[in-house]
Amino acid sequence: MKKAKPQKVIRKRGAQPRRGRAEKKPALQLNFMPYLRIGVMVGGAGLVLAALLSMVLSVGRVSVERVAFAGDIRQVNQDQLVSRVNPYIEKGYFGLDLAAIKRSVELEPWVLSASVEREWPWSLRVTIEEQTPIAYWGRTALLNHRGEVFAPASVPKNLPLPTLEGPDAASVGVMQAYQLMTQLLVDTPLQLSHLLLDDQGQWLGVAGDGVEIKLGRKQPVQNMKRFLRVYREKLQTRFADVQQVDTRYINGVAIDWREGKT
Template sequence: MLHKLKQVKISKWISFFIFVVLIYAVQSTFFKLKNWLTDEQSLPLTSLILTGERLHITEQVVTDVLVEQENRLNFFTVEIAEIQKKLEDKPWVYSASIRKHWPDTLKIHIVEQTILASWNQKALLNRFGEIVDVVPSEKDHYVALYGEDEKSEEVLNTYVQLNQLLKPSQYRIASLSSDKRNSSELVLKNGITLKLGKEQKLERIQLFLKAFPRIAKKYEIKTVDYIDLRYDTGLAIGWKKDTAK
């Protein structure tokens, strides 16, 4: 009987020892696997596929962002959200989408800003009326828009509507400004200023399109300084200095 009890105790100790060894082996294997998976040298990202139409964002710009990841450029540890944020913080980047492709490739698709106008001569406006923190250069040929920053989208929408009305004609917009009262003033590329006021801007442009051909027949266009369309009926012409009629 005593012999059997000893055998049972020995068996329990052996089982416990085997259990401890197994736990240690599993834990050791887990940590080794974890270290291997998170080691940049084990599964490094060595290939970059960059897509999207780009005029301002070069591959070097993207590479510089990736380099900031330092020892995290591993297939499992790379911070996709962080890379995306840093890319989208670039003024010329509207959006960036990033995907990993096994085993060593990072695919990044860049959508650049679509610029429609310059803004207050110190920034640009994208197609949504959002301010892009890029100073316009002299070689840019964007229409010049002016106004308060919080009204940038509204000013752009006004420009788009007015430009649509003027498209069939020979007249092109050089600049459009809007003050705090939402009163607009438009300058054509021929140098003539159109004072539109706060209301009925589209109707006033239509009035200009009807009336100006008759004005052009009677007077030299280069003598016209501005046309004030803020009247309920009719308009007023302002003449350039030394050419007043």
């Protein structure tokens, strides 16, 4: 039996070999799940942000329910304090401008300093440190322990305080001179009830029963020392008869006696 000869396959140029079956292209599959998850997450985050924003706006509108004033308040008018705070609490608890409230409260003449803080829940606390007057400053004001002038609407009368006077810019110097002079008088029965620095720079003290002591323009404390030497040697037993003492002399003092007491 003869073997069959293999047939020669003649291919045209550019022709592709034949395949047994046509290859099927895979169907296009779209997976929307990742996008759906992202959409859900973004939507959820948006809801959370909206809720937080609503909460913030709601909290921002929380009103101040209580204002408490603390400290050793004796002279400060509380109604005046309230009127100074009220304009600022309209912005709500979280809108309070604490620094502005502090500045406003410290405009009250009797307030030396104030501290302002929020207190939970929904309260404002204002702690007051009052002025401590150490002297009258003229007839319409007072002097505090720092030598600062403050002028309340109504100056208390008959406080056991000396009266100091002078230009407002010189208040610290007048206070210091007064303090030095009162130290010199400690071992005497004299009290310096009045110390004046006039517009010409002249110093005048008043001691005892209204006795004027002229202390000159320069070195008033040294002149007070000179007066005290004369007082201890010559005047202590007769000081009630003295009208005025002038210390503006290098080597001594001049004395004016009350009428009929020479």
